[in-house]
Amino acid sequence: MALDKSGVRGEVPTHHRYQSVLTIKNMGMTRITRHPKYYLHDGSVSIHVAGTVFRVHKYFFERESEYFREGFRAAGPQEDGQSDQAAFRLDDVKISEFERLLWVFYNPQYMYDEQPIDHWITILDLATRWEFPSVRDLAVRQLQKLDMKPVERIITYDKYNLDKSLLLPAYILLCKQPSRSIDDGKRLGMPTVLKINEAREYAQRSAAEQGCPSPTSADAEDRELVEILKDVFDLS
The missing domain is CATH 3.30.710.10 (Potassium Channel Kv1.1; Chain A)
Incomplete structure (x- = not known):
């Protein structure tokens, strides 16, 4: 630096x-x-x-x-x-x-x-x-090292227009959660909530195609979720 x-x-x-x-x-x-x-x-x-x-x-x-x-x-x-x-x-x-x-x-x-x-x-x-x-x-590098809740990280990074690819781990955690609170949904905003839901649906469908008897988005592999999220959020 x-x-x-x-x-x-x-x-x-x-x-x-x-x-x-x-x-x-x-x-x-x-x-x-x-x-x-x-x-x-x-x-x-x-x-x-x-x-x-x-x-x-x-x-x-x-x-x-x-x-x-x-x-x-x-x-x-x-x-x-x-x-x-x-x-x-x-x-x-x-x-x-x-x-x-x-x-x-x-x-x-x-x-x-x-x-x-x-x-x-x-x-x-x-x-x-x-x-x-x-x-x-420097601030971004240090925040990347710290343990932030996924919703907090997404809100903060969006507020300061940071590289969305840095949010992939947070998006993955949200996709694997069985549900989220109404308050978290409001704070994230409708566009982000809709994209997370879309990614969850793709992941659940993929898990079903791979033979999971009661598939959820949590059954998808992380590497597969990364590709799904990159597509949904239009990340290079």
Whole structure:
């Protein structure tokens, strides 16, 4: 991943990572707080999120994100991030969410495998919204390693328009289930439910042709279900 190639990246010194919380005044009378961990004295851009200022390295944002490259270029002197008083403003994001994105860049040991599902979904959401393709790919790779319920995985991957071929294992599990709840059906949406039902019917028919006395879709081999699902969902 491109994030590992930067000479700038590395462990953040303790005295940089754990600054005490300081309250300052910006150009108006609004009081803002420096983030206790991600206000770095050697940072090159100030970013304002929900009343808190982060001071981080602009390099990561310009290298990884077209959204931020354009945003920094378009920002006027009142919001160019050169100082806390002119911090680049991000709306519609929580402090905890932005912390998770920054963790990708400032994770000192590159230990990605210990984070839970919701952590990576937050990173996937911000990486998609702010056009960080390498970070988005990282989030997808990590989600692939985690044990998600099939319905949750399908809903999440569909929301962020991820490669549907990654959902084949989840589709197989749904095809083999004897039934699903009404709530799961509503959450999946009618198009997905209809395609799963179609695949189940094909699988059941195939099992009957192979001599199963009371065939169900669960009797079909996984490799056969994969081919059925590829056809039903039009996957290459």
